[in-house]
Every structure is written in structure tokens, then in C-alpha cells.
Amino acid sequence: MELFATAMPALNDAFAMILQPHVIGFLILGVVMGLCIGVFPGLGGIAGLSLLLPFMFGMEPVTGLALMIGMVAVVPTSDTFASVLMGIPGSSASQATVLDGFPMAKKGLAARALSAAFASSLFGGLVGAAFLTVFILAARPIVLLFQTPELLMITIFGLSMVGILAGRIALKGLVAACLGILVGTIGEGASSGALRMSTYDMPYLVDGLKLVIVGLGIFAIPEIVALLRRDKAISDRAPLGGGWLTGVKDWWANKWLSVRCSLIGVVVGVIPGLGGSVVDWIAYGHTVQTAKDKSKFGSGDVRGVIGPESSNNAKEGGGLVPTLLFGIPGSGSMAIFISAVALLGTGSIEVGPSMLKNNLDFTYAIVWLLALANVVGTIICIAASGGIAKLTEIRFALLAPFLFMIIAFAAFQSRQEIWDLVALFGIGLLGIMMRRFDWSRPAFLIGFVLSAPAERYTNQAYQIAASRFRRGFEEGIDYIFSPIVIVLIIITLLSVVIGLRQAKNIQAEGDVAAGSKRAPLIFLLAVSGYIAFTYWNAAIIPDFARMDRVFPVFVATLGLIGCALLLVQMIRANETNAIFADRESVSEDENVHGLWATLAWFAGLLILSALVGFILALAVFLLLFIRIRAGKGWGFAALYTAAGIAFICAMAWTLNRDFPPGLLQSVVELPWPLT
DSSP states (O other): OHHHHHHHHHHHHHHHHHOSHHHHHHHHHHHHHHHHHHHSTTTHHHHHHHHHGGGOTTOOHHHHHHHHHHHHHHHHHHTHHIIIIISSOSSGGGHHHHHHHHHHHHTTOHHHHHHHHHHHHHHHHHHHHHHHHHHHHHHHHHHTTOOHHHHHHHHHHHHHHHHHTSSSSHHHHHHHHHHHHHHHTOEEOTTTOOEESOBTTBGGGTTOOOHHHHHIIIIIHHHHHHHHHHOSBSOSOOOOOSOHHHHHHHHHHTHHHHHHHHHHHHHHHHSTTTHHHHHHHHHHHHHHHHOSOOTTTTSSOTHHHHHHHHHHHHHHHHHHHHHHHHSOOSSHHHHHHHHHHHHSTTSOOOSSHHHHHHOHHHHHHHHHHHHHHHHHHHHHHHHHHHHHHHHTTSBHHHHHHHHHHHHHHHHTTTTOSHHHHHHHHHHHHHHHHHHHTTOOHHHHHHHHHHHHHHHHHHHHHHHHHHHHHHHOHHHHHHHHSOHHHHHHHHHHHHHHHHHHHHGGGOOBTBOOOBOOSHHHHHHHHHHHHHHHHHHHHHHTSOGGGTHHHHHHHHHHHHHHHHHHHHHHHHHHSOTTSGGGBOTHHHHTTTOSSOHHHHHHHHHHHHHHHHHHOHHHHHHHHHHHIIIIISOOOHHHHHHHHHHHHHHHHHHHHHHTOOOOOOHHHHHSOOOTTOO
16 A cells, blocks of 8 residues: 555656646657657667757756657657568567568558557557556565665676677677777776776867767667668658558457567566567567468568567567666667666756656656657557658668768767767767677667666675675675575576577577678677777776776676687688678678768768868768769759758757867858858
């Protein structure tokens, strides 16, 4: 009864909090933005939330939450457009939908596939929200018992799941997570302020890399470059056909399949790091295994759409469980969500046990917003289907410069200097290579996000435990090995054992064929070289700041061991082994343009920005890109450029932002926006 006495007022307060016109307006805005992001293959919720991150600072908490939840809830619904209409997974969570959704579209049944998917997504999203409501109510008393050792152990559990369950080669996932953690430790140490992988001669790195840059660079840039290299429309099949009502009837006929797959999505979402990478494949496998007639799967069976789509929306509710209760991201998008929440209002809201204790009304507001966003998102997706289908006929060469302009603008909002674009380009290049060689990008991102809390909890636990041991051995042991810690250790060990057995069946970046030995080996050596350098850089930190040395040295040691084992496997394996996965080996026929020729355009924008400032460089970039790369006339290119510059200037003026200056601005005084 005490639980209900605490929860019911919070539920009522949360309901009243979100039923305000401006909150509903921000929720709808988030849904629309999520729809726009989800339509483009590969961008997904991580890129979308990364774009929102710079604008969360100081925003009213409930409106900021409405904006973010609206986007998070609708992306798994809207990415179905890419999977069904284009045959391209809209995100890692919609890979399995392609298997039957795209064949249905080729048969003229796109509307039927989309309506079945939307109905399944709506149901799955509501199941996820309902589960989150009940779980928070039941788990709150236990979560409030968590202290530093427990929080450290749950962080280790999250990292172990990310590393092991992030791809077919478990060691790649582990090394990717270590690499993300080490990138997250760049800058001043949390304990004594010792510099790691940075110098005061280059002040930009002293504060470390910002999440918005890492999120956009590691996910959005690789997908934009990959689509741009194909140099054609995203899809050549715009007609949807009929069958909207038939699709809803299909869902109702398979409602129990939808229930089972929704529960699968919730359970998978709860496990930190597993999330979208595998949830659709697990649900699709269950769908096929439980079907009596398996003959039509892969050629246009609507059940192959209903199962995965039910699970990938339900996983968002499940993913919020470790996010809200422990501050451990259940997925890549939840990793960015954690950082965004900390920026809201006065910065007093922080996900984890403190949120359940001090801001239970905001916790349940997220639940209500999640349920409402799924309903609004489904309605808008159905209403906008016709227009979106036509949008996919536009050549991506016309969309890419606009997308890159938005991404660059979001990136330099963190510090508003040219080094933001340099960092974006560098992390983007890393993301391209990780995507090419089938290294888990979600593992890298979650490692980056968890690096700060993992180091903080490690230092705190060490210092408190040392104090307790000085009082007595038993008191120290009781502090370190509490009952909750012991349970978490057992769960972590079990998850690692099970994960090692299942990792070979998990395709975090899709099915990537093996190529030659040379390119994957060179990338591994480059990663090993960076990790070795971080080890040396941390090892030379003086003894008076040794607490800033311990964590990166330990992580780098694990990373180097993983790299050494991978190197041994590569030497012994033949070229057909999955360890030599290389997208370039199978995409040569699809790609009209080379990777370096495409990157040269963006490198040119970067160099020109350093010389004449971002806005002038952007005008030249847009004009020449549309004229030369897209092959349009000078008149069209000039109109496109004018529209793009007007749009980005309007955004900057609205947000009271400036553009990064170049050398020109240091010698010539220019008016805004050329400053």
C-alpha cells in the first residue's frame, strides 16, 4: 500500500504535467522530427537525439522530455519506410523487416506492409510503456538501496553486455567498447585534473570530446557517405498500392504473435547494450520458429513484418528501465538521452536512483509521454505515407549536402569553433571504418558515455573501501560484497558466458561479407596503435595524480589484450572468416563514387571554413556540390544554395548562435552572419 501511496500522486502529477498545450506541441514537434530522421536510412534515434542535444541546455524539463521522447518513440516506427520502400534497413532495429517488407512492396503490397507494421509498432510501444510503469513501481524500493559499489557493478554489467553482445566476433565488440571508453577519458582527469591524450597547447581537447559530435560522427556521417556514394535515388518504388485496412486486419489475426514479440522486445531492451542490434532478429527468429507454414518467409509474409516491428518499439520502453533506474543506457539512443536529461532546466535532474527518489513525477511523465508519442507517431506516419514515398524518389545527392549542413551546425553548437568540425570529421572517419569492417558502433558509443560514470564510481568505491578496510577487514568486505553486488556479479558472469555462445549469431551492423586480409588487418593495427598510445600516455601520469592513471591504464590493458587475440585469430584464419568482414568487398558494384573522393568534398568544406569562415565556405560548398556532384545547372544550384543559407541563418538567429570564423574574419571585420 505504501508503494501505491507514493506512486499514485506521482502518476497524477505526471499526467497533469504533460496535458498542457505547449507540452503536447513539443511532443508533436518531436514526433515530426523523428519521422523526418527515421525516413533516412541509417540515421535513426542516435543521430536525431544528437541533433537535439545542443538545444536541450536550460530548456524547461517537461518540454525537453516531450521533445526527446517524441523523437525516440517514433523513429522505430518511421524507419519502417526505408525498410519496406527502399529495401534498406532504416536502422539497426529494422533489419529483419526488410526480409519480408521489401518483397511485399515489390508485389504492390507496400501499403499493407506499412499498415501492419504501424499497428504492430503502436501495440509494441504501448506494451513497453505499460511494462515501464509497473517495473518502476516494483523496483523503486530496491533501486534506492544502490550505493557506489552497486552502481559500479551495474555499470560493469552494462559494459560487459555491450562488449560481448555487439557482433559476430565478440572480441571486436569488447575492443570497440574499450576504444569508446578511452576516447571518453580524453581531457582532464576527474580526480586530480591530470591531462590525458591532450595538452594545454591545444585547449580544445582539455575538456574532452562532446557527445553530440561523437554521436553524429560515429553514426550519421558513415550512413550519409554510404548513400551518397551510390549516387541514385533512395528508392525507385514510390507507389504504395492499396491494402491499408488489410494490414490492420493482418495484425489483429496475428495479435498473439505481436504480444509475444512485444514481450521479447521489452526483455531485450532491459539488457543494457543489447537493444536494437538484435531485437528484430530474435523476434523474427521466434516468428519463423512458431509458424506452421514457413514457406513464404523471405518472399513477402506479413508475419515477418509484424513480429520485428512489435519488438523494436517495445524495446524503447524496456531500454528506459536501466536508463531511468540505474543511469545505464539500454541502447545508443538512450546513451545520448542520459546526457540530454542532465542539460534540462537547472541541471538538477539526473537519471538513476536519484531521479526515482527526488523526481518521481518526471519519471512517470516520461512513461505517459512514451505512450502518447506512440499514438501520435502512428497517426502521423499513416497520414504522411504518400508524401514520404515520393520523397524517396529524390536523388540522395540533393539531400546529402542539406543533411550535412544540419549535422555540421549541430556539431559546432558545443563550442562554436572550427575544431568542432575537425572533431566531427575525425570521428566520422572512424565511424566509416568501423562500419566498413563490422566493428560495433553502439558498443563504442555506450563505452564513450559510460566512461565518466565508470571512472567516477571506481574512484569513489576505491576510496571508501580503503577507509572501511582501515577500520576493519570485515567492514571493508561487507561494503564491497553486499548482497546486491554478489547477485550482480553472478548475473554479469552468466551474461558473459551466454553472450560468448550467442555472439556469433548476432549481426550488429547487418550481414557483412568477408573480404581480403589486408584492409581489416591494417585497421586492427591502427586501433591497437591508438590504444597502446593511450596506455603510454596514462602510464606517465605522476604518482600524485595516480587516480587519474589507474582507470585508463586498466581499460587500455584490456583493449590491448583483445587486440592481440584478434591479431592471432587473423593470422590463423583464412580470408572467408567473418573476422575479415569488409563492406567494400561486396559494394564495389553499387558504389559509383569512391570513398576518398566523397570525403574530399567534406574535407574541402572544413579547410575552406578555416580560411573564410563557415557560412562563406558553406555557400561555396553547396553551390559547387549541387552543380558538379549532383549535376544540376547553375540556376538550380544557386537557388538551392540560397535556400540552404537562409535556412541555416534562420536557425542560428533563432537560437542566438554565431558561426565559426576563419582566418579572413581575423583581418577583415564582416557583418553577421559572416563573422
